[in-house]
Amino acid sequence: MTAQVEIIVVGNEILQGDVLDTNSHWLCGQLTGLGAVVRQVTQVRDECPAIAEALRLALRRGNSLIILTGGLGPTADDLTLEAVAQALGVPLKEHPQALAWVADTYRHLAEEGRVPSAEMTPQRAKMAHLPAGCEPLFNAVGAAPGVLCRLAGQAIVCLPGVPAELKSIYQEALLPLMAEWLGPGAFVEWEAMVTCNDESVLAPLLKRVVGAHPEVYIKSRARAFGESHGRFTITLSAQGATRAEAEARVRSAWEDLRAVLGQAGLNASLSIPPSGPQGA
Amino acid sequence: MTAQVEIIVVGNEILQGDVLDTNSHWLCGQLTGLGAVVRQVTQVRDECPAIAEALRLALRRGNSLIILTGGLGPTADDLTLEAVAQALGVPLKEHPQALAWVADTYRHLAEEGRVPSAEMTPQRAKMAHLPAGCEPLFNAVGAAPGVLCRLAGQAIVCLPGVPAELKSIYQEALLPLMAEWLGPGAFVEWEAMVTCNDESVLAPLLKRVVGAHPEVYIKSRARAFGESHGRFTITLSAQGATRAEAEARVRSAWEDLRAVLGQAGLNASLSIPPSGPQGA
Numbered sequence A, B: 001m002t003a004q005v006e007i008i009v010v011g012n013e014i015l016q017g018d019v020l021d022t023n024s025h026w027l028c029g030q031l032t033g034l035g036a037v038v039r040q041v042t043q044v045r046d047e048c049p050a051i052a053e054a055l056r057l058a059l060r061r062g063n064s065l066i067i068l069t070g071g072l073g074p075t076a077d078d079l080t081l082e083a084v085a086q087a088l089g090v091p092l093k094e095h096p097q098a099l100a101w102v103a104d105t106y107r108h109l110a111e112e113g114r115v116p117s118a119e120m121t122p123q124r125a126k127m128a129h130l131p132a133g134c135e136p137l138f139n140a141v142g143a144a145p146g147v148l149c150r151l152a153g154q155a156i157v158c159l160p161g162v163p164a165e166l167k168s169i170y171q172e173a174l175l176p177l178m179a180e181w182l183g184p185g186a187f188v189e190w191e192a193m194v195t196c197n198d199e200s201v202l203a204p205l206l207k208r209v210v211g212a213h214p215e216v217y218i219k220s221r222a223r224a225f226g227e228s229h230g231r232f233t234i235t236l237s238a239q240g241a242t243r244a245e246a247e248a249r250v251r252s253a254w255e256d257l258r259a260v261l262g263q264a265g266l267n268a269s270l271s272i273p274p275s276g277p278q279g280a
Helices: A023-033 A048-060 A080-088 A096-111 A122-126 A163-182 A199-212 A243-263 B023-033 B048-060 B080-088 B096-111 B122-126 B163-182 B199-212 B243-263
Strands: A004-010 A037-044 A065-069 A092-094 A129-131 A135-137 A146-151 A154-159 A186-195 A217-221 A231-240 A268-272 B004-010 B037-044 B065-069 B092-094 B129-131 B135-137 B146-150 B155-159 B186-195 B217-220 B231-240 B268-272
Touching: A004 A023, A004 A048, A023 A037, A023 A065, A023 A163, A037 A048, A037 B048, A048 A065, A048 A080, A048 A154, A048 B037, A065 A163, A080 A092, A080 A129, A080 A146, A080 A154, A092 A096, A096 A122, A096 A135, A122 B199, A129 A146, A135 A163, A146 A163, A154 A163, A186 A243, A199 A217, A199 A231, A199 A243, A199 B122, A231 A243, A243 A268, B004 B023, B004 B048, B023 B037, B023 B065, B023 B163, B037 B048, B048 B065, B048 B080, B065 B163, B080 B092, B080 B129, B080 B146, B080 B155, B092 B096, B096 B122, B096 B135, B129 B146, B135 B163, B146 B163, B155 B163, B186 B243, B199 B217, B199 B231, B199 B243, B231 B243, B243 B268
Parallel strands: A004 A037, A004 A065, A065 A154, B004 B037, B004 B065, B065 B155
Antiparallel strands: A037 B037, A092 A129, A135 A146, A146 A154, A186 A231, A186 A268, A217 A231, B092 B129, B135 B146, B146 B155, B186 B231, B186 B268, B217 B231
16 A cells, blocks of 8 residues: 655745745655655745645645645745644644754854844744644754654655755654655656657557556656657656565556557667666 | 646556656646646546546635646547546547548648548547536547536546657637736746755745735755755745736845845855846
């Protein structure tokens, strides 16, 4: 059973087109690589009801893991933790470990002369007020700790929107926990190039192979007509309990695909060939 | 009353982290510039139930306009129109104008030797099967027409996922209709730089100005500590029925902000200054 994940991205700057959300793209690649299926990414504004509703829906869809990004900072429009608390029906509560980390961060910054004082202001303390029952995740790059809420069979993780902080917490604090949430699993993707001018010619051929390999996701990448230069990219990807299982599924579909395309006079070759010990 | 918009992005390649979704980012900038508020962007997989459910929820949230991107092509995993038909409870129906456009595209491509034949295959005809009651939008760049569904007080628009096709249909076919859906409106955004090391020092100052200008969105852009170099970016943005109204709102908030920061000994200046006839 493949673990399902959703990502909720918080920030008006995304929905105003000021900032391109690269965080969810990076997380999608990481989670897919671990064998999980990312079912949905939802970008919402800095508004408590919108964030809480997106989280409620994601919980109801039964995801094993829901990651929220952004809205953990000290300003009044950083509302993610308040919204998580609302969605879970718990109050915000000062967390001693989180407070100690925030205090530590500002002590170091003040010593280095990078902030004027180490004083624990209400704005700084806000970052240590977590939904009751949640635990903080150490942020080695910035002030706001990440937050982990363990529910029955589901986990919610909140990460800062600053990409360097998000990646740091993901790699240091989350990665070791992923196997627990996502189970054993692997993802394998191969990419093939087909010499063909027209996706509508490929479509019925792909359909035959898709039908014979329901566990493999086969996709031809659409291009504007002027841009395909007579070649199409086809990706074949599969999840499996192990890397060998996922790879066997992709290999079997690829062999069928190459045969079907060959019968139609089309030439296909792997452009991202499998390499290393598990390679072809 | 500001028009509210949502965007639904369809494609496994996005959720697998293979492709960075730049379409919604581009659309968010365009729509914000027209005075609309983009409330949510939802990225879903190439699955009918997921697409249809995202659309149903977006309709229920009362948006004036919902734009779907991707999934209009000829292959079996291009499911957007089937999902829209499901969500609206109507069948798919061959649309004569859409079919003529698709036929035209392949006739030209065949004449130029870029596809082997102009034959109307089922895969090509699929792109002309629209949810009953919808109309096609001319695609000058690729084969799949865009699709427009006019409901009572709401509009649904489907655009191809290929960025060049999406932008072409948006600019040629949609822009002239936008005033009808979004109403008159303008958006103005100014950007200021503040010399300050620490967002948690800015937070209470911003809060005072935010409270006095509820119609202006004021946001400090978070940076990792090492990256702010002692300066913070603050954006002030507002919608208005006219450009002059939006600009007056932003100007008033900016003047207050500069005063409040000045009293705290912080220096702020506009880094994206308003220019031209409406400028300061």
